[in-house]
Amino acid sequence: MKVKVVTRILEANDRIAVENRKLFNNAGVYVINLMSAPGAGKTSIIEVTVKNIIKNLRIGVVEGDIAGTDDAQRVEGLGIPVVQINTGGACHLDANMINEAITDLPLKDLDLLIIENVGNLVCPAEFKVGEDMKVMILSITEGDDKPLKYPLMFQESSALILNKIDLLPYTDADIEKIKRNSLSLNPSLKIFEVSCKTGEGISEWTGWLQSLVK
Ligand code: MG
Numbered sequence: 001m002k003v004k005v006v007t008r009i010l011e012a013n014d015r016i017a018v019e020n021r022k023l024f025n026n027a028g029v030y031v032i033n034l035m036s037a038p039g040a041g042k043t044s045i046i047e048v049t050v051k052n053i054i055k056n057l058r059i060g061v062v063e064g065d066i067a068g069t070d071d072a073q074r075v076e077g078l079g080i081p082v083v084q085i086n087t088g089g090a091c092h093l094d095a096n097m098i099n100e101a102i103t104d105l106p107l108k109d110l111d112l113l114i115i116e117n118v119g120n121l122v123c124p125a126e127f128k129v130g131e132d133m134k135v136m137i138l139s140i141t142e143g144d145d146k147p148l149k150y151p152l153m154f155q156e157s158s159a160l161i162l163n164k165i166d167l168l169p170y171t172d173a174d175i176e177k178i179k180r181n182s183l184s185l186n187p188s189l190k191i192f193e194v195s196c197k198t199g200e201g202i203s204e205w206t207g208w209l210q211s212l213v214k
Pocket residue numbers: 042043044071116
């Protein structure tokens with residue numbers, strides 16, 4: 001019975017996600033749904049991405065957090081349009097929240113919309129919001145056991161950004177094991193090894209992203 005209820009919630013969500021997708025297509029904006037555990041570096045990746053996109057792409061951001069506006073303020077500092085969603089406890093963004101939030105964005109003036117999901121490796125992967133692709137970040141300090149413990153997010157994502165590689169010498173994390181297990185779950189996963197701190201690997205990520213945005 002419980003499973004049936006969950007299925008209906010997801011079906012209702014998917015219908016709104018399809019509507020969002022139409023709105024995004026009509027506006028000509030490419031949308032990524034950025035997911036990770038808390039503290040992996042979602043907002044930092046957004047900052048370095050906006051700063052490193054060399055082609056003249058107009059970028060907007062939706063910030064999802066349970067509470068607070070810290071991340072939206074950081075992004076606002078980049079001089080781009082941003083909307084903050086406070087979920088008030090919910091541990092993921094759903095299509096309806098996005099449907100409401102985008103009314104406050106100049107969608108037609110954007111080429112790329114980055115949706116920063118709530119920090120959580122579990123249910124954000126289950127809820128479509130109308131995105132073109134899901135991208136996940138795993139910081140290497142989270143440990144090399146995460147792909148096999150949280151397989152759905154690795155399976156749903158088109159790209160995996162391995163962040164904080166500058167900290168590799170200080171951890172026991174086996175980055176080859178992370179890559180091997182991630183690819184065993186999702187053979188087409190694009191993997192980027194980056195450090196927002198040193199800038200290493202960022203241009204590979206932003207170059208690939210730019211190539212996807214018309
Ligand atoms: Mg953040």
